[in-house]
Amino acid sequence: MTAIAEAVSSGELPGRVWMYSNYHCNLACSYCLTESGPGVTRRELTGERMIEVARDAAELGFTALGVTGGEPFLLQDMAHTLTELGSILPTIGLTNGTLFTGRRLAAAEEMAGTDVTLQISLDSADPDINDAARGPENFAKVIAAIPALVERGVTVRIATTGQDPDAVAAARLCALHRDLGVPDEDHVVRPIINRGRAAEAEMGVDVTESDLPAELTVTADGAFWSPFGPTVVAGQLDTDLLLTRTTVPLRVPAQTLLGLLQGRPAGADSTLNIR
Amino acid sequence: MVGMAADTEVVAEVSAPPMPRVPLLDAAHAPLTARPYFAGGDPGPIVAALASIPELLEVTLPFLSTVLNASAVDARTKEIVIVRTSARQDCRYCIDAHSVVALDTGLTVEEVRTLTAPGPVSLPDPDESALLDWIDAVAGAIGAVPDGVADRLAGSYRDFEIVELTLLIGATMMLNRFCTSLSLPTSAEVAARLAREGLA
Numbered sequence: 001m002t003a004i005a006e007a008v009s010s011g012e013l014p015g016r017v018w019m020y021s022n023y024h025c026n027l028a029c030s031y032c033l034t035e036s037g038p039g040v041t042r043r044e045l046t047g048e049r050m051i052e053v054a055r056d057a058a059e060l061g062f063t064a065l066g067v068t069g070g071e072p073f074l075l076q077d078m079a080h081t082l083t084e085l086g087s088i089l090p091t092i093g094l095t096n097g098t099l100f101t102g103r104r105l106a107a108a109e110e111m112a113g114t115d116v117t118l119q120i121s122l123d124s125a126d127p128d129i130n131d132a133a134r135g136p137e138n139f140a141k142v143i144a145a146i147p148a149l150v151e152r153g154v155t156v157r158i159a160t161t162g163q164d165p166d167a168v169a170a171a172r173l174c175a176l177h178r179d180l181g182v183p184d185e186d187h188v189v190r191p192i193i194n195r196g197r198a199a200e201a202e203m204g205v206d207v208t209e210s211d212l213p214a215e216l217t218v219t220a221d222g223a224f225w226s227p228f229g230p231t232v233v234a235g236q237l238d239t240d241l242l243l244t245r246t247t248v249p250l251r252v253p254a255q256t257l258l259g260l261l262q263g264r265p266a267g268a269d270s271t272l273n274i275r
Numbered sequence: 276m277v278g279m280a281a282d283t284e285v286v287a288e289v290s291a292p293p294m295p296r297v298p299l300l301d302a303a304h305a306p307l308t309a310r311p312y313f314a315g316g317d318p319g320p321i322v323a324a325l326a327s328i329p330e331l332l333e334v335t336l337p338f339l340s341t342v343l344n345a346s347a348v349d350a351r352t353k354e355i356v357i358v359r360t361s362a363r364q365d366c367r368y369c370i371d372a373h374s375v376v377a378l379d380t381g382l383t384v385e386e387v388r389t390l391t392a393p394g395p396v397s398l399p400d401p402d403e404s405a406l407l408d409w410i411d412a413v414a415g416a417i418g419a420v421p422d423g424v425a426d427r428l429a430g431s432y433r434d435f436e437i438v439e440l441t442l443l444i445g446a447t448m449m450l451n452r453f454c455t456s457l458s459l460p461t462s463a464e465v466a467a468r469l470a471r472e473g474l475a
Contacts, residue, residue, distance in 0.1 A: 209307065225307060236298075242306035244330040252330065260307055 004254050005061020013214065013258055015063035016092075017250070018227040019050050020219040021078065022070040027096050027135045031161060031203050033196035035232040036070045043070075043220040047081040049248070053218050054088040056250035062216070068094040068227055079107040086116035094119045094159070098138060100145040105152075112153030119157050119188070120146060125172035143180065150181040157186035163203065195231040195238065209241055216257050221245070223253030225260075292460030293367075299323035299459075308333055320368070320459040321450065342446045348439050350380045352406065355398075356443045358382075358390040359407060363415035366451035371461040375468050384472050402431035406440065413444045 007013035023043040025036035034040075045053075054065055065085050072078045073095050085091040097120035100108055111118070120142060124130040127139035149156050158177045170189075177187050192204030212226035219230045221237050222245040229241030243260075246252040300306075300323050302313040309326040312318045321339075325332040343357070354377040361369035374387050382390075389396050395411065397404040405427040412420040428437060453459075469475045 239300060239304045239306050239327065242329060243308070245328045246330055256308060256330065 002061050004251070004258060007258055007261070008061050008063060013261060014216075016066050016215050017053065017057040017062045017064075018066040018068060018215055018217040019045055019053055020069060020217070020227075020230060021045050021050065021067050021072040021081075022075055023232070024074060025069060025071040025096070026074065026098060027071065027138065029135070029197070030133045030201060031192045031196075031198040033193060033198065033228060033231045034070065035197050035235065040232075041235075044075065045218070045220055047075075047077060047084070050081060051084055051088070052248055053250055054085050054091075056248065058088050060251055060254055062254075063089060065089045065091040066094065066215075066227065067091065071096050071099070073099045073104060077107075079104075079110050082116045083110050083114050086111070086114040090115040090117075092117050092119050092157075094121075096121050096134070096138070096142070097145040098141040100149060105145075105148055108149055108154055109152045111155075117155040117157055117186075118149060119159050121161065122146075122158050122173070122177070123160050123162050124169060125176040126169070129169075143176075146177075146180040146182065155186075156182055157188065158182050160187070160189045161192055162189070163192050193228050195228060196233060199231075199233060212241075214257055214261055216243075216250075216254055218247045218250070218253070223247050223250075223257075225257065292463075292466070293458040295320060295324070295460060296456075296458045297324055298327065300326040312336065317462075319372075319462070321454065324453075324457055324459065339446060339450070342443055346439065348436055348443075351382065352403070352440070353443060354380045354382060355390060355403060355406065356410060356440055357447050358387060359396075359410045360414040360444050360447040361451055362391040362393075363411060364448055364451035364455070366455045368454040368459045368461055369447065369451050371465050371469060374472075374474055375465050378468075378472065384474060387474060405431045409440070410444055413441065414448055 008015045028037035130139040194204035198204040217224040223243045225241040231238045244253040306329040308329045357373045409428045
C-alpha cells in the first residue's frame, strides 16, 4: 500500500482527485471562482490527460474523481471522457446543465448506468433569483435538462451555491429537486467562496487552505490544494494554493500535498462544509 | 550616474530597474510550500520568480544556498568568484547584488571595480590572481581550460577547493543567465548603496 493509499484509507487525505477540464463557459456567473465565461483562456486538459491522471490516481490509492470547469460539456466527447473516468474510479462531473439538448443529450446516455454522477448547479426555485446570478434562461434550461437526464438513466445531483440561505426558499428548492427526480441525499448546498469573480464583487466567505478540504486538484496550470484553489482574478491565476506545476506523474503533487498535511498541526482540518 | 541637484549637492541618480519578463510573486501569492521563503519579508526576485514553480524552488534554493553561502571556502574568495563570473557573463542583477555582498564581506571598492572590469584583471595576492585566470577561462570562454591556467590554480588551492570553486562558477553562471534572461531588477536598496559607494 502506498503512503498516499494509507493516508486516504485513514482519512488523513481526501480520496477524491479533481480535474479542471477547461475554464471557458457559456455562462458568466456572478460568483464564479474562475472568472469563467465565453471568451476566457481555455486552460484545457485533454481527455487523454484526464484519463492518465485518473489511472495514476487509482494506482496511488485515491478513491474518486471529480471533473469541473468552466463548463466541461463545452468540450467534445465529455460524456465519453466521463464514462472512461467512471470506469477507473467513481466520478462526479460538474456542469451548469444548460447544454443538454440535441446531440449532447443523446451523447449523455453513454453515462447511464455507469459510475458517473452529474452535479448540476441550481441556486433557487425562483427563476428570477437563480437567473440573476447565473444568467438569462438558466433556470428554464436546467429544469428541462434534469428530468431529461434522469429519464435516460443518468445519475444527477444538484448543487446550490449561495449566501444566507433562507429556510422558506430552501424548502421550495428541495421540493423542486424532488419533483425533478433528485432525492435529498443528492442535493448539496455550499457557500460562495470569496475568490475569483466573487472576490471582485466582495461576495462570499473568506477562506484559507485550512478551511478547504485538501482535495488534490489538477489543472492545465498545475496542481492545487483544493478545487477552490485554481481561481482567477482579473485574468490572472491565483497561485496561493498552488502545490506543483507538475501534474503527471500524479505522485509529485500528491506527495507534496501529503507532506503539507502531515506538517499541519493536529485539528487543523476543514472547518467549512465545502464540497 | 552622477548629476547635480538644484542645491548643487552631488547626488546619485538611480536609473529605473528593468521590467521583469515573468511575474515576481509576492507573499500574498506565494504557493504553500514557498511561503516560508517569504516569511522574513521580500526574498528577492530570484525566489519570487522561482516561486511560480514551487517544486523547483524547494530543491533549487537549498542547492544555491549551500553553494553560495558559508562553506569550507572563505567568504572573500567566494565573492571574488561570484562577482568576477557575473562580470564575465555581464549579468547586471548579479553584479549589482554581489558587489554589495562583496563590500559587506570586506572587499574594497577598488577591488570590486577590478573584478567588474573588462579584460584580464589581477589582484595583488597571487593565489587570487590564479583564481581570476581560472574564472575567466571557465566563465569567459568556451571549450577546454588551458593546462597552464589549471596548473596555476592547482598551485594555489587544494583539490576539493578547486571542485567547490568550479561548481560555484557554474552555479553563478546559471544564475547569471537566469537573471539576465528574465530581466530581474536590482532592488532600490542595492542601487542606492552602489550609488553611495560610487559603483553605480
